Amino acid sequence: MEEEPKKDPNEWALAYGDMITLLMTFFVLIIAMSSPKTDEEIELMKKSTGIGDNLMAAELKDSGIFKKKVKSQTKIMVDAYDLLPPIDELELIKEDLVVFMEDNELFDVIELQKTKEGFTIRIMADILFDTGDISLKLEYLYLLDKIAELLSVIPNNVRIEGHTDDRYTDNNNTGDKLSIARASRVCDYIINEEMLLSSRFGVAGYGRKRPLYPNTNDNNRALNRRVEVIIKEIPQDV
Structure with missing residues (x-):
């Protein structure tokens, strides 16, 4: 009767090593994707007060939403200007x-x-x-x-x-x-x-x-x- 081959007792170490290698590769990719901020972005963050639209100014301009928002606000201002003030003169x-x-x-x-x-x-x-x-x-x-x-x-x-x-x-x-x-x-x-x-x-x-x-x-x-x-x-x- 043919004997079964003996298993290597250190076989688990190989699988563990492969897993560690994959994890290291993953973290390297994450770090590589996180590029440092440009001088322009850093300056924008310094100027930002943390309120209003300042934090989203760049994204709004890039997406075109900023123009729509400005147009909407301008329309509100124009409409308000066109309204007659409370009439106190006959x-x-x-x-x-x-x-x-x-x-x-x-x-x-x-x-x-x-x-x-x-x-x-x-x-x-x-x-x-x-x-x-x-x-x-x-x-x-x-x-x-x-x-x-x-x-x-x-x-x-x-x-x-x-x-x-x-x-x-x-x-x-x-x-x-x-x-x-x-x-x-x-x-x-x-x-x-x-x-x-x-x-x-x-x-x-x-x-x-x-x-x-x-x-x-x-x-x-x-x-x-x-x-x-x-x-x-x-x-x-x-």
């Missing part, structure tokens, strides 16, 4: 309305006036209401929409007044009732259009008591029939 409202009136050819039916009390938007009642009626006409609702939009970006209080001509006698206060009903209708529409605070608004109706011109002809009477939106100036000490 002159801005006037300028906006003048452009709006020019675009829509409304100079014949609207008058803008700066007063000690504030700023008045005077609208001929005939474009808003039929004779003797209190229902708003559809043709010029876009005008009230614009006024509501402007009032939504300022905190000023507002008073809306109604006025008639002299065709209504004072026997039954017909003119007073009609004028205050029209002012109330305009007020309700503006509040509802932009969901404004009703506490900012007040209404009044003066009938024929405050004419702009003598009621001596049809043209003057048409001008006296009006609705006025009075935006009150905010006191300087508020």
